[in-house]
Amino acid sequence: MTQILPVVVCGGSGTRIWPLSRESLPKQFLPLVGSQSTFKTLLSILASDAAFAPPVVISNHDYRFLVAEQMAEAGVEGEIILETAPRDTAASVAVATELALRRSPDTIVGVFAADHAIADAVAFETLCRRAAAAASQGELVGLAVKPAYPATEYGYMQPTGALASGLSKIGAFVEKPDAATAARLIDEGYLWNSGDLFFRADVMAGEIATHGPELAAAARASLDQAKPDLQFLVLPAAPFEATPAQSIDTAVVRKSARAAMIVGEFGWADTGNWPAVHALSPRDERGNSVRGDGIVLDASNVFIRSEEGLTAVIGVDNVVVVSTGDAVLVANAEQAGKIRDLVDQMKRAGRREPLEHKRIYRPWGYYQSVDHGARHQVKRISVKPGGKLSLQKHFHRAEHWVVVKGIAEVTLDGTISLLKENESIYLPIGCIHRLANPGEIDLEIIEVQTGGYLGEDDIVRIEDIYNRN
Structure with a gap:
């Protein structure tokens, strides 16, 4: 054949x-x-x-x-x-x-x-x-x-x-x-x-x-x-x-x-819903399944998926508890089919949690919001070896980059420089800039944004190796 x-x-x-x-x-x-x-x-x-x-x-x-x-x-x-x-x-x-x-x-x-x-x-x-x-x-x-x-x-x-x-x-x-x-x-x-x-x-x-x-x-x-x-x-x-x-x-x-x-x-x-995932997961003698940092006491048929921090369940049977960095779900296992309705409700309310995680993946790596306020935002940015962000500019924010791991290749208004760990650079509003990782290990930086508008749509891409608009 x-x-x-x-x-x-x-x-x-x-x-x-x-x-x-x-x-x-x-x-x-x-x-x-x-x-x-x-x-x-x-x-x-x-x-x-x-x-x-x-x-x-x-x-x-x-x-x-x-x-x-x-x-x-x-x-x-x-x-x-x-x-x-x-x-x-x-x-x-x-x-x-x-x-x-x-x-x-x-x-x-x-x-x-x-x-x-x-x-x-x-x-x-x-x-x-x-x-x-x-x-x-x-x-x-x-x-x-x-x-x-x-x-x-x-x-x-x-x-x-x-x-x-x-x-x-x-x-x-x-x-x-x-x-x-x-x-x-x-x-x-x-x-x-x-x-x-x-x-x-x-x-x-x-x-x-x-x-x-x-x-x-x-x-x-x-x-x-x-x-x-x-x-x-x-x-x-x-x-x-x-x-x-x-x-x-x-x-x-x-x-x-x-x-x-x-x-x-x-x-x-x-793997269409959480009870299906529970059935496929290792369980103890009372039917409890824990993945991540979780504890169950005096309960049975409990499913815990803890992505960040400790999740503890006491005396409640037949529940699904899923904890991520920005959302926690607690559901009766028999009602888990209604999660889609819950997601639709959140979308109608204009919430971002159904759409994206705190950690946002890009073809070059990922970024994750650490802290934000009215006129500032702090991000952790990780760039894979060979990864390169788009050549871009912003109309409403300035950025400070601090290298915490690896080597950063920074383009700032046509000038290219290499930054090592503990070195930093300031990118003023309107400058044309790019971040790339020329090294063989992941590059990690802390980015501090300041300005009157910090939305992700304040990006004008001038050049992008991934053909994004």
Whole structure:
């Protein structure tokens, strides 16, 4: 069998994992389970098996540098396609299908979500090969999982009519039922829908043309109009604006006579909410799970994720407590599904906490606010080796930079100087300046801003190696 072309869909915002997951740094890039993100874990699994070709990652334009950085950290090379107007998985799969079709009509494509946990890599790889072999015969093959409990956060598929190679036709789809319905579905033999999908490019292209011709046309136009930007391929927004935002299951698979499933046990779970993460985490004899600096006394089924400072829980059962540098969540585990509603409420109130963390990541490193007042702000700035901020100026603030680690290359109105630890420089309002790290270790500086307006939009970029506006 020829190699499987893995397509990793990596664009969700993960609002139900707030306050750890936020729009600027969503859950697929975070180490929710284990020491690395689910995205990097998936990349490593795909790279370890010769059955898979180098991946195609389809992501939101805002996450392009996070995707590129984590792919580099995983030692994986592949193609990164960016959507400027996300339209759910139907649009992503339509683009992947058109891309694969242009390579070869018989290309076998495997579509994977970046935010799913996979505990048994060997079993997963074996099941993928079986699914790909069935897909080569013309089926649209979804990976099904035997339910462990009546989950309300997953989709379900009904197996009916056994096919060759251990496949079953899909009789019905049910998306995120209530608890009573989920229990009934399990009794009736329904299986969890992992969302992973395998197909031959020409077969899926035909199904999309039949059930979603507007998707097919938009995908062709998107790839025809796509433009390279650094190591990325950027899709235009316009072709998909008129198409409905929907999943590939809703748009095509559940309408197709070719829809089939194959069931396997590979330790799958969707890290869609905090109870799901709790279930995947190490727990003590009372069901308590603590990650970070946390203490539980006289309580059971408590999940603690403490990112900063001590978090203590006494005498309260079935709770989720997540503490970050600027927000604390305390929720009844049974009510954790309402976190998305909470996030929406905060957005309507204009709060920044659903959008970004105190630490803001950039392609060159990160910055973190330490203190701020009416006319001042103090930041900690870390620049990776070789990293370089944009050449810029500000209309409303001056800056003082103090080097605390590494060597800083500072451009100030055309003059370049090197600063070592404990050295500093003053950047007056309106000067043209840039900070870069020419060294081999991370550069860390403390920046003190003073002025009448300290917003991040007071930046005029003159030149930027990352092609940001």
